[in-house]
Amino acid sequence: EDQVTQSPEALRLQEGESSSLNCSYTVSGLRGLFWYRQDPGKGPEFLFTLYSAGEEKEKERLKATLTKKESFLHITAPKPEDSATYLCAVARGGYQKVTFGTGTKLQVIP
Amino acid sequence: GAGVSQSPRYKVAKRGQDVALRCDPISGHVSLFWYQQALGQGPEFLTYFQNEAQLDKSGLPSDRFFAERPEGSVSTLKIQRTQQEDSAVYLCASSLTEGPYEQYFGPGTRLTVT
Numbered sequence: 612e613d614q615v616t617q618s619p620e621a622l623r624l625q626e627g628e629s630s631s632l633n634c635s636y637t638v639s640g641l642r643g644l645f646w647y648r649q650d651p652g653k654g655p656e657f658l659f660t661l662y663s664a665g666e667e668k669e670k671e672r673l674k675a676t677l678t679k680k681e682s683f684l685h686i687t688a689p690k691p692e693d694s695a696t697y698l699c700a701v702a703r704g705g706y707q708k709v710t711f712g713t714g715t716k717l718q719v720i721p
Numbered sequence: 722g723a724g725v726s727q728s729p730r731y732k733v734a735k736r737g738q739d740v741a742l743r744c745d746p747i748s749g750h751v752s753l754f755w756y757q758q759a760l761g762q763g764p765e766f767l768t769y770f771q772n773e774a775q776l777d778k779s780g781l782p783s784d785r786f787f788a789e790r791p792e793g794s795v796s797t798l799k800i801q802r803t804q805q806e807d808s809a810v811y812l813c814a815s816s817l818t819e820g821p822y823e824q825y826f827g828p829g830t831r832l833t834v835t
Binding site for chain 1: 754762776822823829
């Protein structure tokens with residue numbers, strides 16, 4: 612059974628205070644690891660796909676990295692508009708099912 | 722451009738009633754997914770369509786849940802004889818290619834069973 616564990620559950624940062632969110636995963640034959648952002652009352656919004664250990668992707672203040680056991684979402688100099696729940700998910704090779712973690716709720720205070 | 726739309730946005734059903742939830746994916750998207758999201762949890766996979774073919778329905782919780790995508794575009798998730806435990810947000814997502822990549826989600830339908 613594929614498993615995704617995200618930590619911390621909640622994170623409160625001052626504007627400009629950089630930090631990282633963790634996603635630990637267990638999957639047999641990783642097809643892809645995904646990061647999504649979800650605002651209250653909305654569906655998740657796609658951020659990144661990572662395919663293999665050592666891969667990194669960046670978008671504005673966000674950078675996602677991947678090892679064989681975990682992924683990190685680094686947030687550099689966050690702004691209040693970065694406040695959201697960040698979801699990590701994995702898919703197994705040969706399958707379409709995506710397994711999501713429970714998310715990290717990020718609050719950035721001005 | 723138009724994103725994924727879902728209707729209704731909110732649905733209240735009495736226990737035992739049947740409900741139908743609609744998803745309009747982005748035009749031309751091959752893949753379509755349905756998820757169930759409980760409060761404070763991540764989305765939980767229900768089923769996957771590639772065009773009109775339902776290739777994975779392993780996440781449907783019981784035979785009361787049924788999904789279709791007859792012409793490879795609009796999809797409907799039907800829940801028969803609703804139970805209180807069916808109360809959740811139902812999310813639909815589509816992606817351009819085959820597989821679970823770069824999914825575009827709709828706003829969801831919040832189902833409350835009383």
